[in-house]
Amino acid sequence: MGQRSTRSQSRHPNEEFLAFTSSVHFDSRLWKYDIAGSIAHVHALADAEVLSERELRKMVSGLRDVAESIQGGEVEFDPALEDVHMNIEKLLTDRIGATGAKLHTGRSRNDQVALDARLMTRAVLADVVAECVALQRVLLKKAEDAMGIILPGFTHLQHAQPVLLPHHLLAYFWKLQRDILRIMDCYERANISPLGSGALAGTSFKLDRCLVAKMLHMNGVTENSLDAVSDRDFAAEAAFALSLLMIHLSSLCEEIILWSSQEFGYVKLPRALSSGSSMMPQKRNPDMPELIRGKSGRVVGDLVAILTLLKSLPLAYNRDLQEDKENLFDVFDTVEASLHALTTFLAELEFDRVRMGKAAEVGLMTATDLADFLATKGVPFRTAHGIVSELAAEADGDDQRFLELADKVLWERLKDCRTSDLSLLMPAKAVERRDIDGGTSNSAVRRQMATAESTIDSNSKALKSLRSQVSSVDRLVFG
Numbered sequence: 383m384g385q386r387s388t389r390s391q392s393r394h395p396n397e398e399f400l401a402f403t404s405s406v407h408f409d410s411r412l413w414k415y416d417i418a419g420s421i422a423h424v425h426a427l428a429d430a431e432v433l434s435e436r437e438l439r440k441m442v443s444g445l446r447d448v449a450e451s452i453q454g455g456e457v458e459f460d461p462a463l464e465d466v467h468m469n470i471e472k473l474l475t476d477r478i479g480a481t482g483a484k485l486h487t488g489r490s491r492n493d494q495v496a497l498d499a500r501l502m503t504r505a506v507l508a509d510v511v512a513e514c515v516a517l518q519r520v521l522l523k524k525a526e527d528a529m530g531i532i533l534p535g536f537t538h539l540q541h542a543q544p545v546l547l548p549h550h551l552l553a554y555f556w557k558l559q560r561d562i563l564r565i566m567d568c569y570e571r572a573n574i575s576p577l578g579s580g581a582l583a584g585t586s587f588k589l590d591r592c593l594v595a596k597m598l599h600m601n602g603v604t605e606n607s608l609d610a611v612s613d614r615d616f617a618a619e620a621a622f623a624l625s626l627l628m629i630h631l632s633s634l635c636e637e638i639i640l641w642s643s644q645e646f647g648y649v650k651l652p653r654a655l656s657s658g659s660s661m662m663p664q665k666r667n668p669d670m671p672e673l674i675r676g677k678s679g680r681v682v683g684d685l686v687a688i689l690t691l692l693k694s695l696p697l698a699y700n701r702d703l704q705e706d707k708e709n710l711f712d713v714f715d716t717v718e719a720s721l722h723a724l725t726t727f728l729a730e731l732e733f734d735r736v737r738m739g740k741a742a743e744v745g746l747m748t749a750t751d752l753a754d755f756l757a758t759k760g761v762p763f764r765t766a767h768g769i770v771s772e773l774a775a776e777a778d779g780d781d782q783r784f785l786e787l788a789d790k791v792l793w794e795r796l797k798d799c800r801t802s803d804l805s806l807l808m809p810a811k812a813v814e815r816r817d818i819d820g821g822t823s824n825s826a827v828r829r830q831m832a833t834a835e836s837t838i839d840s841n842s843k844a845l846k847s848l849r850s851q852v853s854s855v856d857r858l859v860f861g
């Protein structure tokens with residue numbers, strides 16, 4: 383199924399033309415959506431009295447019969463019939479005879495393919511949301527388990543200020559949350575029915591377009607037939623939302639890769655989910671995160687291909703549009719596989735609390751706290767910053783020396799304080815001091831976790847309603 387067959391039942395006299403233009407070897411993936419669209423369409427035809435009640439029943443059961451056969455792997459699509467739409471119509475007509483030939487009344491493949499692609503996009507986006515929520519759950523669980531673990535926070539990949547590991551992990555939770563919202567937003571725009579737009583100008587048959595949309599649980603109908611058949615902005619938008627999601631996954635993967643290196647040693651790679659080297663017996667490599675990082679580039683490439691495809695197309699339908707599918711499907715497959723892999727991988731990842739804690743004591747990470755402290759004692763912050771930066775320069779990266787110099791400065795400047803009685807410059811204290819909403823103190827992070835928990839709940843609710851719309855396709859096709 384879905385492969386080019388060697389059958390010679392050719393509709394077009396020129397074999398090369400057929401081989402070049404045929405798309406069934408990739409668009410056969412749309413079969414379920416095509417049949418669901420056709421079932422809705424025949425109801426509109428019956429409503430418009432183009433089909434009798436008897437013909438409607440025959441059509442619906444014939445289409446379901448075709449679906450069963452395809453599902454059961456009994457159908458080999460014929461490339462000579464060009465695409466999935468023509469193949470399904472032929473399968474139907476072979477089964478139910480002349481009535482089947484009425485299926486395409488008031489419809490063009492131009493509005494049909496736009497509908498199919500929208501239905502598939504909607505279904506995949508709902509699946510991706512579900513996968514994102516699963517990843518959010520793992521991130522939150524890991525964050526809960528990591529309470530109390532401190533590691534260096536970085537800017538420019540240089541030690542900057544200490545942070546809690548759960549705070550670091552939850553940063554990805556919120557990136558994913560925006561991805562989820564973007565994907566759900568894009569889902570709404572994809573979920574509009576173009577059927578009734580015909581080839582480009584609408585149709586002379588009195589088809590109830592809203593009936594079709596309602597049967598497919600879509601949010602409405604497109605307003606302009608030329609627009610409806612000419613655009614794939616829903617596909618470009620989906621590819622963009624998913625590209626940005628992949629970029630987020632890629633950043634997280636990059637950190638896991640860095641953290642697993644001997645230089646960092648912050649994480650232990652799960653044995654069953656990493657590989658060795660064919661030559662170096664000691665090796666353990668972060669293959670899964672590396673591949674996800676690599677695949678993010680591939681998805682961005684697909685997005686660029688889709689955008690470039692749409693550029694400069696005159697109204698309305700142009701055959702170029704057939705080229706959207708392979709890229710779009712590749713985006714779908716790559717993103718779903720990557721999300722799943724990362725969720726599995728992350729669940730098994732172990733953090734090295736000791737390595738992280740030790741690293742957080744290196745690099746004068748609490749210099750800002752010393753400057754802040756001076757500022758609380760009335761030294762203007764800019765001046766305090768200057769004093770501490772001179773100390774840091776003098777300490778030249780030696781943390782012990784920095785503490786001694788700090789102690790001296792405090793004594794000279796403030797008389798009544800010494801670093802020893804302040805424990806001011808301990809990473810744990812520095813973390814606790816940042817008790818502001820969105821900050822890294824234990825209690826701020828606990829508040830953040832509670833919000834994350836309720837965010838997961840509302841995502842799950844929203845997902846439920848998407849899923850019930852999406853499953854209308856299965857209900858129509860499989861009864």
Ligand code: ARG
Nearest residue numbers: 405465491492495699703704
């Ligand atoms: N297979 C085409 C596509 O994917 C749909 C068919 C429209 N063909 C046409 N000659 N108008 O866009």
